[in-house]
Amino acid sequence: MKFARRIIFTTVLAVVGVFFALPLTWLILAPFDGHPTMAVKWPRWTLSNFRRLLDNPYAMGSIRNSLIIALGTMAVVVVLGTLASYALSRVRIPGRDGLLYGMLLLSSIVTGTAAMVPTFQLMNAIGLINTHTGVILVLAGGLLPTVVFILKDFMDSVPKSYEESARLCGAGPGRILADVVIPVARPGIAFVAIWAVVQVWGNFLVPYLLLRDPGSQPAAVVMYTFYTESGQADLRLISVFALVFAVPVLLIYFFVNRRFGFRFYGGIKS
Structure with missing residues (x-):
């Protein structure tokens, strides 16, 4: 019983951790993606977004x-x-x-x-x-x-x-x-x-x-x-x-x- 509670507790912590880590991961990866979306994905690496920012x-x-x-x-x-x-x-x-x-x-x-x-x-x-x-x-x-x-x-x-x-x-x-x-x-x-x-x-x-x-x-x-x-x-x-x-x-x-x-x-x- 104690082992089962520990597994449930660890699972909940992992889910909460992923929930908070996803926005931070998007914040780090999306600026370097040539075609960013709302989904977290491996970017197509480029620095063109930064040049576009400087042009604004x-x-x-x-x-x-x-x-x-x-x-x-x-x-x-x-x-x-x-x-x-x-x-x-x-x-x-x-x-x-x-x-x-x-x-x-x-x-x-x-x-x-x-x-x-x-x-x-x-x-x-x-x-x-x-x-x-x-x-x-x-x-x-x-x-x-x-x-x-x-x-x-x-x-x-x-x-x-x-x-x-x-x-x-x-x-x-x-x-x-x-x-x-x-x-x-x-x-x-x-x-x-x-x-x-x-x-x-x-x-x-x-x-x-x-x-x-x-x-x-x-x-x-x-x-x-x-x-x-x-x-x-x-x-x-x-x-x-x-x-x-x-x-x-x-x-x-x-x-x-x-x-x-x-x-x-x-x-x-x-």
């Missing part, structure tokens, strides 16, 4: 736009999230925990789709339609509650004795934050930084809503336009662009994993 007037520029939006959003949420989480960790205010959970709950309920119309009207009123700044601010606003919630736990884990020692040496609040708190909480900051990039990198709705100029649209939006003259999805262009689109996030992951190893410490405290 918006493809490579959209990767640059995605980097601008992702890194800009990451910078905003890391700076503001670090300052807000440190303040909430050290200053005792009535209803602090309720405020944190309320922000987290509202950010989960009021999604981008639900706030689409007021977001567009607000950005139009302040003149940020068709600008990367407007997209960055909207995306950062949606991510900040979660970032503050996560970083506050890391700030709580920094011993206050470190700050007291620095204060005795004459350090001010800004110096303490920069030289004492941030180095200790650096793994948590690295985590929210890469998490913010991943969340923004594939975002479609907000850039599609706010950016009208094809030359300023990110890759997730430009990919939506890859169709042939007959109206069919251009799999040759989509497959190679999907591979190029995935490379920056993979590089960021391996860099952060090599630098920090994702061995983050901290836990949710009541």
Whole structure:
């Protein structure tokens, strides 16, 4: 009986593994196939798809736009999230925990789709339609509650004795934050930084809503336009662009994993 359960368990794991491996296999093989289809098959090796990608007037520029939006959003949420989480960790205010959970709950309920119309009207009123700044601010606003919630736990884990020692040496609040708190909480900051990039990198709705100029649209939006003259999805262009689109996030992951190893410490405290 135990042997039979082990066989069933191994079979289920194998099926699940194949289920997740098939899309990745297609992502790797299809860009090098002269005639890719939705099926996973051995390709007819060619590099013509990459030349076709370079000939597209918006493809490579959209990767640059995605980097601008992702890194800009990451910078905003890391700076503001670090300052807000440190303040909430050290200053005792009535209803602090309720405020944190309320922000987290509202950010989960009021999604981008639900706030689409007021977001567009607000950005139009302040003149940020068709600008990367407007997209960055909207995306950062949606991510900040979660970032503050996560970083506050890391700030709580920094011993206050470190700050007291620095204060005795004459350090001010800004110096303490920069030289004492941030180095200790650096793994948590690295985590929210890469998490913010991943969340923004594939975002479609907000850039599609706010950016009208094809030359300023990110890759997730430009990919939506890859169709042939007959109206069919251009799999040759989509497959190679999907591979190029995935490379920056993979590089960021391996860099952060090599630098920090994702061995983050901290836990949710009541």
